Amino acid sequence: MEIKIRKDIVKTDYLIIGGGVAGLQSAITAAALGVDVLIAEKADTRRSGSGCGGNDHYMCYIPECHGDDFQKVLSEIGEGMEGGPWQDPAMLKKMMLRTKSIVERWESYGINMKPTGEYRFEGHTMPDRQCYHLKYDGHNQKMCLTKEARKNGAKIMNKVFINDILTNDEGRAVGAIGFSLAEDEPEIIVFQAKAVLVATAQAMRMYPNVNPAFIFNTHSCPAAAGGAAIAYRAGAKLVNIDVPYRHAGVKGFARSGKATWFGVLSDINGDSISPFTDKPDRKRGDAMMDIYPGIFGDRLESAQGPTYMNCTSYTEEDHAYQHQQFQCEGIDSITDYLDQRGIDLHKSMIEFGTYDYSLAQRGIDIDLNAGTNVPGIYAAGICCGNVRGNITSASVWGDIAAESVAEYVKTIPEYDVSKHPLIQQRADFYNELMNRQNGAQWLEANSSLQVIMNDYIGLKVRSEDMMRAGIKYLADLKSYAKKEIGCEDAHQLMRTMELFDLIDLAEAVAITSRNRKESRGMHKRIDYTFTNPLLNNKFQTIRKTPDGEVILEWRNKVK
Amino acid sequence: MPPVIDKEKCVDCGTCAQICPLDVIRYAKDENGKKHVVVKYPYECWHCRACVKDCPKDAITMRYPLSHMMFAMEIPEEKKN
Ligand SMILES: Cc1cc2nc3c(=O)[nH]c(=O)nc-3n(C[C@H](O)[C@H](O)[C@H](O)COP(=O)(O)OP(=O)(O)OC[C@H]3O[C@@H](n4cnc5c(N)ncnc54)[C@H](O)[C@@H]3O)c2cc1C
Numbered sequence: 115m116e117i118k119i120r121k122d123i124v125k126t127d128y129l130i131i132g133g134g135v136a137g138l139q140s141a142i143t144a145a146a147l148g149v150d151v152l153i154a155e156k157a158d159t160r161r162s163g164s165g166c167g168g169n170d171h172y173m174c175y176i177p178e179c180h181g182d183d184f185q186k187v188l189s190e191i192g193e194g195m196e197g198g199p200w201q202d203p204a205m206l207k208k209m210m211l212r213t214k215s216i217v218e219r220w221e222s223y224g225i226n227m228k229p230t231g232e233y234r235f236e237g238h239t240m241p242d243r244q245c246y247h248l249k250y251d252g253h254n255q256k257m258c259l260t261k262e263a264r265k266n267g268a269k270i271m272n273k274v275f276i277n278d279i280l281t282n283d284e285g286r287a288v289g290a291i292g293f294s295l296a297e298d299e300p301e302i303i304v305f306q307a308k309a310v311l312v313a314t315a316q317a318m319r320m321y322p323n324v325n326p327a328f329i330f331n332t333h334s335c336p337a338a339a340g341g342a343a344i345a346y347r348a349g350a351k352l353v354n355i356d357v358p359y360r361h362a363g364v365k366g367f368a369r370s371g372k373a374t375w376f377g378v379l380s381d382i383n384g385d386s387i388s389p390f391t392d393k394p395d396r397k398r399g400d401a402m403m404d405i406y407p408g409i410f411g412d413r414l415e416s417a418q419g420p421t422y423m424n425c426t427s428y429t430e431e432d433h434a435y436q437h438q439q440f441q442c443e444g445i446d447s448i449t450d451y452l453d454q455r456g457i458d459l460h461k462s463m464i465e466f467g468t469y470d471y472s473l474a475q476r477g478i479d480i481d482l483n484a485g486t487n488v489p490g491i492y493a494a495g496i497c498c499g500n501v502r503g504n505i506t507s508a509s510v511w512g513d514i515a516a517e518s519v520a521e522y523v524k525t526i527p528e529y530d531v532s533k534h535p536l537i538q539q540r541a542d543f544y545n546e547l548m549n550r551q552n553g554a555q556w557l558e559a560n561s562s563l564q565v566i567m568n569d570y571i572g573l574k575v576r577s578e579d580m581m582r583a584g585i586k587y588l589a590d591l592k593s594y595a596k597k598e599i600g601c602e603d604a605h606q607l608m609r610t611m612e613l614f615d616l617i618d619l620a621e622a623v624a625i626t627s628r629n630r631k632e633s634r635g636m637h638k639r640i641d642y643t644f645t646n647p648l649l650n651n652k653f654q655t656i657r658k659t660p661d662g663e664v665i666l667e668w669r670n671k672v673k
Numbered sequence: 674m675p676p677v678i679d680k681e682k683c684v685d686c687g688t689c690a691q692i693c694p695l696d697v698i699r700y701a702k703d704e705n706g707k708k709h710v711v712v713k714y715p716y717e718c719w720h721c722r723a724c725v726k727d728c729p730k731d732a733i734t735m736r737y738p739l740s741h742m743m744f745a746m747e748i749p750e751e752k753k754n
């Protein structure tokens with residue numbers, strides 16, 4: 115068979131790849147500013163991505179609640195979950211100053227930001243510090259954002275996977291190529307656009323997770339698979355991907371949303387192991403999980419024992435509250451599971467675990483306008499590598515990107531992409547994959563990717579020889595996968611192209627990790643055990659030239 | 674199969690296939706050209722329950738696979754409230 119290419123090129127000024135929180139917010143704002151905008155989403159924006167069933171903590175600065183001392187706000191946030199060294203302080207500052215406006219807008223879209231009638235802040239909070247996480251009810255957030263985007267005139271194409279950004283000879287973004295998943299047979303779609311937003315979320319499925327045999331058991335939505343590679347292949351810089359990020363939560367059933375549990379971290383006897391609290395604290399939660407998500411893994415590996423989320427001393431009201439909050443947070447599958455298996459939180463503690471390394475908030479390097487080093491490519495959300503803040507960051511940088519794009523597109527002429535060489539190259543490759551009989555399955559290669567990443571570019575220790583081997587094996591895997599994988603339908607073709615995205619990112623992770631000749635945080639080199647002070651306040655970036663040459667650079671943090 | 678569809682209740686409206694973030698459920702034509710939903714890629718389910726919530730006929734329940742087992746421990750008797 116020969117895969118169809120849709121005859122008409124889809125033309126828009128602003129193409130958004132990924133209709134998650136960042137993509138939808140950007141579409142809402144851009145459309146309101148009169149920009150012709152289109153979202154291409156591989157699932158359906160009403161239910162896609164990590165915000166699919168809801169979220170319940172929105173980090174924000176509301177002066178009426180937090181006071182006028184903004185420096186204090188920044189320094190307290192810097193100590194908590196959304197703090198840490200791997201973000202540009204200038205970005206955090208700009209982001210936080212916009213949060214009040216977004217909270218008010220979300221309320222106007224029909225998302226309940228004040229379930230108790232007033233702003234209430236809970237969770238993710240160290241003792242003696244102010245709370246900055248607004249407790250909201252996000253169960254319908256994706257529906258509301260989608261409705262608002264459509265109301266403002268944004269167009270949405272669901273079930274469309276985007277594979278590559280098209281750039282022209284000047285190196286500027288001029289469109290994209292992808293395919294539709296609506297039918298079993300894929301249909302290639304070419305887009306012509308003046309600006310493109312990459313809002314594809316983090317790379318899940320690169321490292322083995324809680325149950326390596328089931329690679330979709332991941333803490334964030336596993337649909338997110340290496341979309342940052344789309345920007346990387348088009349020349350955009352990635353940043354901080356050499357410094358691992360780990361999350362934590364329910365051990366066997368991977369799921370973010372740990373702060374919605376407000377019990378006490380306990381040992382097997384039910385005794386607190388937390389330095390911060392020995393009784394359930396609805397207002398603060400147990401901040402231990404935020405500042406040291408590795409605790410669960412470390413305690414297991416050193417045989418100190420399993421660590422549990424202990425809710426057994428909750429009042430009845432606490433139990434009812436947590437149950438209801440799981441729905442706002444979109445993690446009601448946890449309660450459904452507990453009910454089905456007859457596990458009662460009055461009596462039983464649930465083991466928590468440290469999760470795999472993911473590229474959450476490690477990825478595309480953006481500037482204060484949400485732009486990248488490639489003209490016309492913007493990025494927002496957790497596919498970015500120099501900002502933190504999850505929902506906050508996704509919504510704020512999506513909003514900022516829209517404003518930047520509204521100005522940028524006024525200066526850019528139309529560029530005809532119909533003869534772009536990548537279109538035929540991609541079509542040929544898809545045809546090879548779809549017509550290969552008795553081919554390998556994408557899943558075989560994804561599992562080998564996880565083995566290589568775990569064993570050679572892993573989290574425990576790293577060294578020159580290990581990473582050299584890992585880089586060689588990744589190249590082999592890529593070449594075998596290109597020659598051997600066969601796909602039966604559009605779904606498998608998407609998973610296969612996601613796999614190649616993941617391998618591209620994995621190579622970038624390996625190359626940058628090898629180049630960081632020091633130990634820092636979770637990047638532990640056995641051959642460079644010291645921390646090099648000359649690299650304090652510096653971020654490492656990686657990019658590819660159009661000829662495929664890899665460029666590694668160090669840049670100063672933007673203060 | 675993580676999402677279990679009760680064929681007695683299901684009217685093959687396609688909603689679950691449309692909204693599933695992981696494309697686990699497909700809306701495919703049979704030999705007569707009529708569309709039906711099929712749980713085609715069950716191992717890719719993330720158990721988000723979007724399909725359960727959005728099904729207009731309450732036709733879907735979740736089965737949580739043993740690969741996603743939670744580890745629970747009863748607290749000692751003397752510590753119980
Ligand atoms: C259970 C859970 C609870 C959470 N709770 C909170 C919370 O309370 N507070 C908070 O701040 N954060 C929370 N988070 C994190 C938060 O949901 C994410 O940080 C946020 O959704 C990131 O937004 P995003 O737009 O970057 O990515 P997403 O919202 O994940 O969206 C990415 C979108 O891109 C699409 N996509 C990806 N690749 C492609 C492609 N190639 N082509 C087309 N489409 C593509 C995906 O399908 C998806 O729709 C939680 C996460 C989970 C999983």
Ligand code: SF4
Pocket residue numbers: 678682683684685686687688689690710727728729730731732733
């Ligand atoms: S949403 Fe419900 S009724 Fe509609 S196809 Fe799915 S299971 Fe059937």
Ligand code: SF4
Pocket residue numbers: 675676692693694695696697698717718719720721722723724725
């Ligand atoms: S639970 Fe979520 S991922 Fe699983 S089939 Fe339903 S909608 Fe899809």
